[in-house]
Amino acid sequence: MGHVEIWVLTMCVIFQSGYGFYLPGSYPHKYVVGDPLSVKVNSLTSIDTEMPFSYYSLPFCKPKEGVKDSAENLGELLMGDRIENSPYKFKMYVNESEIFLCQSKKVSADDFKLLKKRIDEMYQVNLILDNLPAIRYTKKEGFMLRWTGYPVGVKVQNVYYLFNHLKFKVLIHKYEETSVARVMGTGDAVEVMPSEPIVFTYEVAFEESDIKWPSRWDAYLKMEGSKVHWRDLTRYEELDKESQVQMNEELSGWKLVVGDVFRAPSNPALLCILIGDGVQILGMAIVTILFAALGFMSPASRGTLITGMLFFYLILGIAAGYVAVRLWRTIGCGDHKGWISVAWKAACFFPGIAFLILTILNFLSTHLSWWILWG
Secondary structure, rough: OHHHHHHHHHHHHHHHHHOOOOOOOOOOOOOOOOOOEEEOOOOOEEEOOOOEEEEHHHHOOOOOOOOOOOOOOOOHHHHOOOOOOEEEEEEEOOEEEEEEEEEEOOOHHHHHHHHHHHHHHHHEEOEEEEOEEOEEEEEEEEEEEEOOOOOOOOEHHHHHHHHOOOEEEEEEEEOOOOOOOOEEEEEOEEEEEHHHHHHHHEEEEEEEEOOOHHOOOOHOOOOOOHHHHHHHHHHHHHHHHHHHHHHHOOOOOHHHHHHHHOOOOOOHHHHHHHHHHHHHHHHHHHHHHHHHHHHOOOOOOHHHHHHHHHHHHHHHHHHHHHHHHHHHHHHHOOOOOHHHHHHHHHHHHHHHHHHHHHHHHHHHHOOOOOOOOOO
């Protein structure tokens, strides 16, 4: 009884300590007027190719102090994030306009070709301020849409334009936790021409907001078009019911295979391995979702979701081995002494496939930002 009371008390302490913050693991940063704010850049991403590239792989302005990588965890590396510093800097609550950033070198033929390729592939620039991704608002057909990042450029009548002027709109909440870097819009664009330099400028405007720090992620987590999704799901369910009625009227189904239910599997070892790995993956998903629902894997802590999944997958390897060996002994159609081999194969089957795929990707993607160093 004493052990139960101690456990309950510990859980109460954990939940009570986590109540003070909306997102466990993230803390508010209070600013005063004039405090410096630095914008960070993440990898260039595209919904077309799904291959991230480093921000400075394109001829963008670099910081005077040099490019420095931010400390990243394993999850961020696996997701392809490469967070670096940028020359975009401004002061808290100080509106500025037409700030000269830099003038790039003359665009070489290779850079011109690369810029056109990235624009055609619809790559986006991702900026981060106060640990929040910048958002671009666009209005289309009367609807206001939110997008993270902004396009590298646009193509209009076979002419390529690069976005070289940014307009930052920063929402702040005074006297309490600060909510910054929630809105960002693109400004002017310049035509990209070979052997011509590119001038980069930006401006920033601050605006007071009633959005408090615990609610600043709501704009990112809010699902768009949820009503449309539910309508489509309801329609699909109705169609599925109609097809199910037709199937019940037919003679096909489980009755045709009722005699094969207790037939010995042709490859019992593979069956045990797959079921064991399935239990491991399912358990990892359930535990990860549980911890994410409790707020221990917040979006403010980038990479924690992937890192947590890998950690839980590693721990639940015990369950995979147990289930695989238990099923191997239950089937009873193989050598009972082969349980050691089944356990080893269950532990190495899925990770071996993942290792092989990642190794091949390493050789094929040496110029991408998400290549993985094998230590």
